[in-house]
Amino acid sequence: MSISTKYNPREVEEKWYSSWMQRGLFRSTPNPKKEPYTIVIPPPNVTGVLHMGHMLNNTIQDVLIRRARMKGKEACWVPGTDHASIATEAKVVAMLKERGINKSDLTREEFLKYAWEWKEKYGGIILEQLKKLGASCDWDRTRFTMEDELSAAVIEVFVDLYRKGQIYRGVRMVNWDPQGKTALSDEEVVPKDTMAKMYHLNYEVVGAAEPTYITVATSRPETIMADVAVAVNPTDERYTHLHGKSVRIPLLGKEIPVILDEYVSIEFGTGALKVTPAHDLNDYELGQKHKLPTIDILNDDGTLNEKAQLYVGQDRFAARRNIVKDLQEAGLLVKIEEYASVLQTSERTGAVIEPRLSMQWWCKMDKMAKPALEAVMNDEIRLHPPKFKNMYRSWMENVHDWCISRQLWWGQQIPAYYLPDGSFVVATSAEEALELARKQSGNDNLQIEDLRQDEDVLDTWFSSWLWPISVFDGFKDPDNKDILYYYPTNDLVTAPEILFFWVARMIMAGFEFRNEPPFRNVYLTGIVRDTQGRKMSKQLGNSPDPLDLIDQYGADGVRAGMLFSSPAGNDLLFDEKLVEQGRNFSNKIWNAYRLIKGWQVDESLPCPNETAMAWFDSRFNEAFVQIEDHFTKFRISDALLAVYKLVWDDFCSSYLEMIKPAYQQPIDKQTLDTTIVYLEKVLKVLHPFMPFITEEIWQDLKERKEKEFLIVAAWPKQDKFDKELNEKMESVLKIVAAIRNIRNSKNISPNKPLDLAIKVMNQDGYEDFISIIRKLANINEITLVQESVEGAISFVEAGDEFFIPMEGNIDVDAERERLQKELEYTRGFLNSVVKKLSNERFVSGAPEAVIANERKKQADAEAKIHAIEQSLASL
Numbered sequence: 001m002s003i004s005t006k007y008n009p010r011e012v013e014e015k016w017y018s019s020w021m022q023r024g025l026f027r028s029t030p031n032p033k034k035e036p037y038t039i040v041i042p043p044p045n046v047t048g049v050l051h052m053g054h055m056l057n058n059t060i061q062d063v064l065i066r067r068a069r070m071k072g073k074e075a076c077w078v079p080g081t082d083h084a085s086i087a088t089e090a091k092v093v094a095m096l097k098e099r100g101i102n103k104s105d106l107t108r109e110e111f112l113k114y115a116w117e118w119k120e121k122y123g124g125i126i127l128e129q130l131k132k133l134g135a136s137c138d139w140d141r142t143r144f145t146m147e148d149e150l151s152a153a154v155i156e157v158f159v160d161l162y163r164k165g166q167i168y169r170g171v172r173m174v175n176w177d178p179q180g181k182t183a184l185s186d187e188e189v190v191p192k193d194t195m196a197k198m199y200h201l202n203y204e205v206v207g208a209a210e211p212t213y214i215t216v217a218t219s220r221p222e223t224i225m226a227d228v229a230v231a232v233n234p235t236d237e238r239y240t241h242l243h244g245k246s247v248r249i250p251l252l253g254k255e256i257p258v259i260l261d262e263y264v265s266i267e268f269g270t271g272a273l274k275v276t277p278a279h280d281l282n283d284y285e286l287g288q289k290h291k292l293p294t295i296d297i298l299n300d301d302g303t304l305n306e307k308a309q310l311y312v313g314q315d316r317f318a319a320r321r322n323i324v325k326d327l328q329e330a331g332l333l334v335k336i337e338e339y340a341s342v343l344q345t346s347e348r349t350g351a352v353i354e355p356r357l358s359m360q361w362w363c364k365m366d367k368m369a370k371p372a373l374e375a376v377m378n379d380e381i382r383l384h385p386p387k388f389k390n391m392y393r394s395w396m397e398n399v400h401d402w403c404i405s406r407q408l409w410w411g412q413q414i415p416a417y418y419l420p421d422g423s424f425v426v427a428t429s430a431e432e433a434l435e436l437a438r439k440q441s442g443n444d445n446l447q448i449e450d451l452r453q454d455e456d457v458l459d460t461w462f463s464s465w466l467w468p469i470s471v472f473d474g475f476k477d478p479d480n481k482d483i484l485y486y487y488p489t490n491d492l493v494t495a496p497e498i499l500f501f502w503v504a505r506m507i508m509a510g511f512e513f514r515n516e517p518p519f520r521n522v523y524l525t526g527i528v529r530d531t532q533g534r535k536m537s538k539q540l541g542n543s544p545d546p547l548d549l550i551d552q553y554g555a556d557g558v559r560a561g562m563l564f565s566s567p568a569g570n571d572l573l574f575d576e577k578l579v580e581q582g583r584n585f586s587n588k589i590w591n592a593y594r595l596i597k598g599w600q601v602d603e604s605l606p607c608p609n610e611t612a613m614a615w616f617d618s619r620f621n622e623a624f625v626q627i628e629d630h631f632t633k634f635r636i637s638d639a640l641l642a643v644y645k646l647v648w649d650d651f652c653s654s655y656l657e658m659i660k661p662a663y664q665q666p667i668d669k670q671t672l673d674t675t676i677v678y679l680e681k682v683l684k685v686l687h688p689f690m691p692f693i694t695e696e697i698w699q700d701l702k703e704r705k706e707k708e709f710l711i712v713a714a715w716p717k718q719d720k721f722d723k724e725l726n727e728k729m730e731s732v733l734k735i736v737a738a739i740r741n742i743r744n745s746k747n748i749s750p751n752k753p754l755d756l757a758i759k760v761m762n763q764d765g766y767e768d769f770i771s772i773i774r775k776l777a778n779i780n781e782i783t784l785v786q787e788s789v790e791g792a793i794s795f796v797e798a799g800d801e802f803f804i805p806m807e808g809n810i811d812v813d814a815e816r817e818r819l820q821k822e823l824e825y826t827r828g829f830l831n832s833v834v835k836k837l838s839n840e841r842f843v844s845g846a847p848e849a850v851i852a853n854e855r856k857k858q859a860d861a862e863a864k865i866h867a868i869e870q871s872l873a874s875l
């Protein structure tokens with residue numbers, strides 16, 4: 001049977017993915033006879049399309065799940081998507097605008113109808129793209145955070161926590177997105193480095209005999225109308241005369257007190273601080289401490305409201321430009337300074353965030369944080385790499401209450417129902433709410449239409465923190481067979497930036513609702529960056545389209561390329577050359593298979609390859625120990641590199657070269673049968689990383705039964721290896737490499753046979769390896785000698801000395817001339833190094849490392865000179 005000369009990823013990938021799907025090889029059901037292995041996907045946003053971070057994250061998950069499946073475990077990888085309140089609502093609003101519809105013109109029900117329409121059309125794109133990557137998820141289990149069962153779980157949890165006193169409603173400072181018109185959690189805020197301006201303003205002191213001013217520095221002059229005080233440090237002698245005084249807000253003329261507080265830094269700025277509690281978190285705490293009023297001068301959309309008195313209706317940044325101009329004209333602007341700052345922006349809309357006091361729903365975190373912290377600190381849940389434990393501990397020991405409400409329509413609506421008198425009840429349904437409301441108010445005549453449900457929805461993370469439980473319907477039926485079998489899950493693969501915002505909260509939910517952790521290991525990937533170290537983004541235009549990469553290099557090539565340089569927790573500097581290397585690896589494997597497939601068997605031939613076969617069997621077992629150790633320690637990149645070396649170096653470049661028959665000559669049956677067994681073992685350890693090409697070769701290698709797929713083939717078992725044999729073969733391969741290097745340096749054709757003399761110093765000789773050395777290095781005659789061989793080039797390996805006679809193999813005069821030039825150059829280099837080391841000022845002033853490096857250069861040059869002189873003498 002002929003095999004294609006070139007590997008075609010497109011044909012192969014589509015064929016085998018469809019075949020795996022049709023035969024249900026990704027499906028999982030509880031099986032008491034098998035150990036479960038479960039991964040839940042970090043649900044990508046329904047608005048998302050595949051990007052490089054997804055590629056890395058999901059490749060790692062697929063590697064883990066495929067290996068577990070081959071190890072005979074009941075492997076279950078649950079896929080799904082997150083409804084992504086803010087991002088999806090923004091997409092739907094944009095879609096409506098294109099149709100000439102404003103959200104404000106719609107009822108909530110009408111808007112949600114459009115939102116579901118958008119979700120059904122675009123929401124599954126990323127999951128379809130993951131299939132191109134080879135993700136072996138159980139697609140029958142696909143979940144969505146806003147499907148009925150999962151939404152019901154969210155509501156149930158809200159009601160449960162509210163009744164436990166863990167959820168409350170109150171006015172607190174939040175991150176406000178004026179464009180999205182909603183509060184944001186910290187993880188939805190993106191800091192951006194920028195240059196900002198500091199405006200120094202004069203506030204007039206009230207009651208002074210002559211005009212007196214105190215200078216206050218602010219980056220936000222448009223908020224001065226919300227000022228309620230100016231604070232100074234009580235120990236600051238510059239302002240002792242202002243104790244108990246008042247000042248006037250510039251332009252507005254309103255009097256506000258000067259207050260004293262040690263919070264104010266004497267060294268920073270002018271030492272005087274404007275206090276604006278409604279628009280700064282620290283000012284808010286200062287205001288609370290001094291019982292100051294709070295004046296919010298901003299509307300939801302970032303325009304100034306009537307409380308500002310000036311610039312009413314203007315956007316905050318337009319108001320800033322206008323107030324700066326007016327302050328200048330009034331002579332109240334002292335100076336403007338530029339400084340490096342960090343701008344807090346909305347992840348979804350890009351708008352500059354406003355710190356703002358707002359009535360929101362909050363979830364207390366301190367009590368739930370304790371078992372979640374303890375579980376990670378005592379390694380009940382292991383973080384890989386463990387360096388993230390300190391970061392996790394810092395967050396959890398300083399946990400803040402969680403703002404869980406969002407001013408949106410897309411999401412789970414908060415199950416709080418307001419009575420006509422403004423009080424509220426919390427219930428899982430309107431019917432239950434009515435019952436509670438009648439009881440609370442004593443009014444049995446209340447009807448459902450008398451109740452008003454809270455307009456806000458819950459933070460998206462409030463559904464995704466329940467993900468490992470809710471995907472198995474653990475709230476709907478806490479004792480169903482899926483949750484009892486698959487929970488806790490095994491490994492979670494995610495990014496460090498959501499270690500607190502998602503991972504920690506899932507751990508809290510696990511202990512709160514099931515009294516056990518949701519997973520045992522957390523593998524934290526790094527960020528995919530470009531070769532300049534920049535985070536990949538659409539804005540920078542430095543991120544390739546993953547599907548284009550798959551189209552060009554094949555999914556296996558992309559998977560391998562992503563993993564070649566992705567140690568856990570460290571950022572990956574992505575270079576397309578890595579993916580090219582992955583494709584080249586595919587081609588290497590394919591060509592090796594073609595070579596084996598092309599051999600003809602002669603059953604009458606004896607087997608001449610016992611040593612080579614024994615060595616590769618031993619070498620495979622040795623490498624397998626290393627591969628399994630890397631997997632155990634979640635060093636996935638290292639595991640791939642170990643497989644890569646085993647396949648490329650040991651199997652393709654060494655073993656196949658040792659055993660391949662002469663051109664157009666047959667091979668003996670024993671060697672071919674054994675080699676096919678080895679190839680199958682190699683394909684097995686390679687399959688989790690490169691599933692498509694390995695399945696293609698596996699199926700083509702020999703006739704297989706209906707369900708005899710590599711994806712479900714048994715993972716290799718650990719076996720003994722012969723360390724002495726492996727070390728000896730390593731020396732043999734170094735000998736071959738040295739002979740090849742001599743050929744290259746002397747321009748001797750690889751086809752020209754050479755003689756080799758060996759001066760054996762070790763007792764353990766090369767009897768079993770003579771044929772291998774002959775074959776790989778193209779050696780004619782091998783002799784054992786007692787003395788050095790004249791007119792030969794020599795090298796040493798493992799204490800033995802090897803000689804390649806040069807007579808008739810090189811132009812002696814030309815070689816002598818070349819060596820003479822190299823000798824002169826090296827002597828000159830040595831003189832310059834010795835001169836430098838003889839300089840006392842250099843030796844006494846230079847760092848130790850520099851001096852050590854120079855001495856190494858001296859030793860290397862001396863050794864090289866000795867070797868060249870010996871070569872010249874032998875000529």
